[in-house]
Amino acid sequence: MTIREAFFGTLREVVRQRDVASLVVLAVLLYGIYYPAPYAHQRAREVPMAVVDLEDSALTRRLVATLDASDGAAVVAQPDSLAQGQQLLKARKVEAVLLIPRGVTRAALRGEGPRIALWIDGVYLVRAKSIGAALQSALAGIFADLSGPYLGGHGVAAPLIVTQRFNPGGGYANYIFPAVTPVILQQTLLFGTAVLLAFRRRSGRAALADARDLAGTWAALTTLSVLAALFYFGWFFAFQSLPQQADVALRVAIALAMGGATAAFALAVGSLFRRSETALLILMPTTLTAFFLSGATWPRAAMPDWVAFIGALLPATHGARALLLADQMGAPTAVVLPVLGQLLLLGAAYLIVALVIGRRA
Amino acid sequence: MNTFRAAFFRELTLIRSSRPLLAAVTILPALSLLLIAAMLSRGALGDLPIAIVDASHSPASRSLASDIVAQGGLVIAAAPATESEADALLRSGDIWAYAVIPETLGDTALGADPVRIDVNATYLSVGSIVERKMRRAVLGAFAQEVQDQVSRSGLAVDGDDLPGIQVNLLFNPQSSLEFYLEALIQPAILQLMAACVGVFVVVSEMREGSLARWVAETGGGIAAWAGKFLPYLAILSWWGAMWMIWLVGFREWRMEGSLLFAMLAQATLIAASLTLSGAIAALTRQSGIAFSASALYAGSALAYSGGSLPIEGSAAPVVWWSEALPFTHYLRIQMDQFLGSPIGVDLADLALLLAYFAAGLGLCLFATRDAA
Structure with a gap:
C-alpha cells in the first residue's frame, strides 16, 4: 500500500462509515455551535435579587427602581430585614441580597459615596463573581448618575482603574470557548479514529499495516483536523465575536501543528482498542478531565508536577496554550513558536507509538 | 424476584468477563477522582507572578507594592520601567497582571491620575482572583490615604465611610476556586461515566441487533432491567459517595x-x-448514536447547568435545554445543600430526577416489548 492509497482510502472510510463520519465531521461542527451557546450572553443578566431598604427615602427608592431597570439585576423582593433577605437567598428565591442602611442620603449629601453591602451565594464561585460584577456595575452607573443632583459633582477621584485585557468586560464565552476548542478537536478526532481502527481490525486487517499505511492514515486525519480547526478559528470564533489578534499565517501554523499532533495522538491511543464500543466506553468519560488538565481554569503551574506532566501528554494542552497566547493575548510569534515545537515533538513520539501498537493485528 | 436475580447475577458475570467494563467502573472513576483531587490538592493557586511599573518611586508606592504582596498568593516577578515592557510580559503569559503606579500617587484631588491595573482576563477564573487581590490592596491603601488627609484637615469622618460597595460571599468567604471546581467537576464526570456504561451494557447484550436473547435468558420485564442496572448504580454511586466524603471529611x-x-x-x-442512555441504545440499536447522544446530554451538562454563568440571560432554547438536562437539577440540589437550604426547596428537583430514572426504565421496557 502506498501512502497515497492509504490517504485516500482513509478519507473514503471516514465518509462511508456513519459512526466515524458523525464523530469526525458532524460532531465537530455541532459542538462549534452547541458548546458556546450557554455562554453566548457573556455576562450575568437580570439577576433576581432582594433589596433591604432600611432608609426608604426618595434617593434609595430611586436607587432600587434604577437597579431593577438595569440590565444586570431584577429586584424581585423587598424584605424588611437582612435576616428575611437571607432566608430568601437560602430558599433560592433570590441570588443576592443588597442592604441599604439608614443614613445613605445624608452620607451622599456629605459627598461620601455609597455605603451599602451585598451578599451573594458563594457556592458557585464564578457565577457569584459574574453576578457581583453585574450588580456592581449597575450600582456604579446609578451612583454616577445621581452624583450630579445629589453630590453636586463633588466627590473623590476614582482611585483605581482596572482593565480586563484581551477579554473586554470579562466575557464568559470569550474565556471558555477558545480554551475548550482544542479539547473538542482532540476528543472528537480521538473517538472517530478509535472507531475507524476498530472497524479495520474487525474486517481482519491490522489497524495500521506498516509505516506507509500509518503515514497515509495520519495525513488524512491531520487534514480533517486542520480543516476543523480552521473552521473554528475562522468561522465559529467570528460567529461568537471573540476578540482575535493573531494573523492568518500564525492561525494556520497553529492549526497545522495542533492537527498533526492530535492525529498522531488519536492513532496511538485509538489503536489500543479492538471494539468501537469499548473505545467509546473508556475514552468518552476522559473528556472533562482532559479539559481541566489543560489548565484553562486551574493554572498548570499550580498543579503537582506529575499531574501537570499527564496534562502535557495531551496535544490539546499545548494547542490551547498556543491558541490563547497567539489569538487571544496577541503574544509575539517568538513566544508561540516553542509551544508549536512541543506539539511537533509530541506528534512525532505518538506516531512511533502508533506504529508499534497498530501493527499488532 | 427470580428475574431480577437472574439479570443481576448475569450482569456480575459480564463485569467479570469484560475487562474494559471492569476498568470503566473501577480504574477509570478512581483515576479521574485521583487526578482531579491531586490537581487541586495544593488548595491555593501558588504565587502568581505580577509586575509593577512604579512611576512614583516614593515610600507610598513601595508600601503599596508590599500591600499587594501581603494579600498573599501574588509575587512581584518584574519591575519594568515602562508600561510597554509590562505589556509585553502580560502578552507573553509571563505575568498575570501589572499595576501602573502614577507619579502623583497619594493625591486624592479630582483629576489626579489613578492607579491602573491591567489583568489578563483570557484565563477569567485566575484573572478575576488576581484582580480581586490587587483591587483590595490598592483600595485599602487609598482608604488609609483619604482618612489621613481628612483627619489632617480637621474634619471628622467615620472609619467605615469609604467609597464603594462591600461584597460578601456566603458559604465560600475565602472564594476558594478549589472548592468550587471540585464540587462541579466530579459529579459531571460520574454522570458521563454512568451514561457511557448504560450504553455499553445494553449494546453488549445485542445479538444481531436484537435484545431478544437477553430477554429470553433473563425473563425480561422491569425486574430484569432493574437487575441489569443495579450493579452499576451501586458501584458508581459508591464512587460518588467517596468523592463527597473526600470533600466534606478530608x-x-x-x-x-x-x-x-x-x-x-x-x-x-x-x-x-x-437508564436513559441504556434506553437510547435499546431503542436505536446503534452504539454510535447512543454514545454520541450521551456525550451530547451528559458531556456538556456542566456548560448548560448554569454553575459557571447564570443561564437566565441566554436565548430561550438554551434555557429550555438547560432545564431539560438532569444534571442542572442535580447540581442545584448539591449546591443548595452545601449552602444549607432546607430540603423542601429541592424536592421538586429530586422528583424530576426520579421521573427521568422512571422514564429511562420505561423506555428500556418499551424497547423490549416485542421480545417479552
Whole structure:
C-alpha cells in the first residue's frame, strides 16, 4: 500500500462509515455551535435579587427602581430585614441580597459615596463573581448618575482603574470557548479514529499495516483536523465575536501543528482498542478531565508536577496554550513558536507509538 | 424476584468477563477522582507572578507594592520601567497582571491620575482572583490615604465611610476556586461515566441487533432491567459517595444542609443517566448514536447547568435545554445543600430526577416489548 492509497482510502472510510463520519465531521461542527451557546450572553443578566431598604427615602427608592431597570439585576423582593433577605437567598428565591442602611442620603449629601453591602451565594464561585460584577456595575452607573443632583459633582477621584485585557468586560464565552476548542478537536478526532481502527481490525486487517499505511492514515486525519480547526478559528470564533489578534499565517501554523499532533495522538491511543464500543466506553468519560488538565481554569503551574506532566501528554494542552497566547493575548510569534515545537515533538513520539501498537493485528 | 436475580447475577458475570467494563467502573472513576483531587490538592493557586511599573518611586508606592504582596498568593516577578515592557510580559503569559503606579500617587484631588491595573482576563477564573487581590490592596491603601488627609484637615469622618460597595460571599468567604471546581467537576464526570456504561451494557447484550436473547435468558420485564442496572448504580454511586466524603471529611468543606440528601440525589442522577442512555441504545440499536447522544446530554451538562454563568440571560432554547438536562437539577440540589437550604426547596428537583430514572426504565421496557 502506498501512502497515497492509504490517504485516500482513509478519507473514503471516514465518509462511508456513519459512526466515524458523525464523530469526525458532524460532531465537530455541532459542538462549534452547541458548546458556546450557554455562554453566548457573556455576562450575568437580570439577576433576581432582594433589596433591604432600611432608609426608604426618595434617593434609595430611586436607587432600587434604577437597579431593577438595569440590565444586570431584577429586584424581585423587598424584605424588611437582612435576616428575611437571607432566608430568601437560602430558599433560592433570590441570588443576592443588597442592604441599604439608614443614613445613605445624608452620607451622599456629605459627598461620601455609597455605603451599602451585598451578599451573594458563594457556592458557585464564578457565577457569584459574574453576578457581583453585574450588580456592581449597575450600582456604579446609578451612583454616577445621581452624583450630579445629589453630590453636586463633588466627590473623590476614582482611585483605581482596572482593565480586563484581551477579554473586554470579562466575557464568559470569550474565556471558555477558545480554551475548550482544542479539547473538542482532540476528543472528537480521538473517538472517530478509535472507531475507524476498530472497524479495520474487525474486517481482519491490522489497524495500521506498516509505516506507509500509518503515514497515509495520519495525513488524512491531520487534514480533517486542520480543516476543523480552521473552521473554528475562522468561522465559529467570528460567529461568537471573540476578540482575535493573531494573523492568518500564525492561525494556520497553529492549526497545522495542533492537527498533526492530535492525529498522531488519536492513532496511538485509538489503536489500543479492538471494539468501537469499548473505545467509546473508556475514552468518552476522559473528556472533562482532559479539559481541566489543560489548565484553562486551574493554572498548570499550580498543579503537582506529575499531574501537570499527564496534562502535557495531551496535544490539546499545548494547542490551547498556543491558541490563547497567539489569538487571544496577541503574544509575539517568538513566544508561540516553542509551544508549536512541543506539539511537533509530541506528534512525532505518538506516531512511533502508533506504529508499534497498530501493527499488532 | 427470580428475574431480577437472574439479570443481576448475569450482569456480575459480564463485569467479570469484560475487562474494559471492569476498568470503566473501577480504574477509570478512581483515576479521574485521583487526578482531579491531586490537581487541586495544593488548595491555593501558588504565587502568581505580577509586575509593577512604579512611576512614583516614593515610600507610598513601595508600601503599596508590599500591600499587594501581603494579600498573599501574588509575587512581584518584574519591575519594568515602562508600561510597554509590562505589556509585553502580560502578552507573553509571563505575568498575570501589572499595576501602573502614577507619579502623583497619594493625591486624592479630582483629576489626579489613578492607579491602573491591567489583568489578563483570557484565563477569567485566575484573572478575576488576581484582580480581586490587587483591587483590595490598592483600595485599602487609598482608604488609609483619604482618612489621613481628612483627619489632617480637621474634619471628622467615620472609619467605615469609604467609597464603594462591600461584597460578601456566603458559604465560600475565602472564594476558594478549589472548592468550587471540585464540587462541579466530579459529579459531571460520574454522570458521563454512568451514561457511557448504560450504553455499553445494553449494546453488549445485542445479538444481531436484537435484545431478544437477553430477554429470553433473563425473563425480561422491569425486574430484569432493574437487575441489569443495579450493579452499576451501586458501584458508581459508591464512587460518588467517596468523592463527597473526600470533600466534606478530608478537605473539610462544610455541608450546611443534608449530606445524605445530596448523596441520594447523586445516586438518582446516576440511575437516570444509566437508564436513559441504556434506553437510547435499546431503542436505536446503534452504539454510535447512543454514545454520541450521551456525550451530547451528559458531556456538556456542566456548560448548560448554569454553575459557571447564570443561564437566565441566554436565548430561550438554551434555557429550555438547560432545564431539560438532569444534571442542572442535580447540581442545584448539591449546591443548595452545601449552602444549607432546607430540603423542601429541592424536592421538586429530586422528583424530576426520579421521573427521568422512571422514564429511562420505561423506555428500556418499551424497547423490549416485542421480545417479552
